[in-house]
Amino acid sequence: MTVNTEAAALQTLLDREAIKECIFSYCRGIDRVDEAALRSAYWPDATDRHGPYQGSATGFIEWALAKLREGGRMVHFVGNMSIQLNGDVAGAETYFQAFQQGRDSAGENTELFLIGRYADRFEKRDGEWRIAERVVIYDWIREERKPRQSDDEWFGDFRQPRGGRKPDDPVYDLLARVAAA
Secondary structure, eight states: OOHHHHHHHHHHHHHHHHHHHHHHHHHHHHHHTOHHHHHHTEEEEEEEEETTEEEEHHHHHHHHHHHHTTOOOEEEEEEEEEEEEETTEEEEEEEEEEEEEEEOTTSOEEEEEEEEEEEEEEEEETTEEEEEEEEEEEEEEEEEEOOSSOHHHHHTTTSOSOOOSTTTSHHHHHHHHHHHO
């Protein structure tokens, strides 16, 4: 490999890793109701087509945060990821699984299991990759009634600590200690 080829290969790896980290920030933001992490995943002028919501990413964030603050747990897992780079623009397909607590139309507690893909157009601006356009593609859905037991009864004393929202989730203590080291 020549120096130019090695530099280009290294930049490709760095760009791909930055795109992955952006996806991970989105997941933390949505799951932990961490507004800063969620906003860091999108450019301010980005768009999002996300189930019933279609419009600006800023509007999606406001809509999602309002729903998330109503309660319930949410966990997103991302898996297969395909990234196609073209200069300062990239297309990424990321498979996801999402587990969400909510309420049905009768007000009963439910658990929703979704599988789908994020189809994202990323842009690199001033050296930073963020989502410029997102379309969420849904491939699988299953809804079940939530058990009547509380989380305390389900998790018990042995499954601690439990996940929570920012700043109470244990990961934020870890990140603060790492930043202070």
